[in-house]
Amino acid sequence: MRTLNARQRRSKKRHLYLKQHGFCALCHTPHPASELILKHRVHRKAGGANTLANLRLICHPCNRHPAA
Numbered sequence: 001m002r003t004l005n006a007r008q009r010r011s012k013k014r015h016l017y018l019k020q021h022g023f024c025a026l027c028h029t030p031h032p033a034s035e036l037i038l039k040h041r042v043h044r045k046a047g048g049a050n051t052l053a054n055l056r057l058i059c060h061p062c063n064r065h066p067a068a
């Protein structure tokens with residue numbers, strides 16, 4: 001599967017932001033959309049898909065944490 005272009009990425013991020021009600025998927029703290037990062041649950045290299053089911057939004061502190 002090809003990588004997401006910028007427009008698709010923004011659209012998915014907005015969808016997930018609404019779905020997660022602006023909360024980080026890991027620490028469950030509310031953040032503005034600009035502070036959340038689109039991340040794959042299963043990494044692309046591990047066979048993860050570019051689908052909403054395999055994507056979630058996490059905050060910058062969680063992204064830096066090894067458990068993320």
Ligand SMILES: [Zn+2]
Pocket residue numbers: 024025026027028029058059060061062
């Ligand atoms: Zn977080």
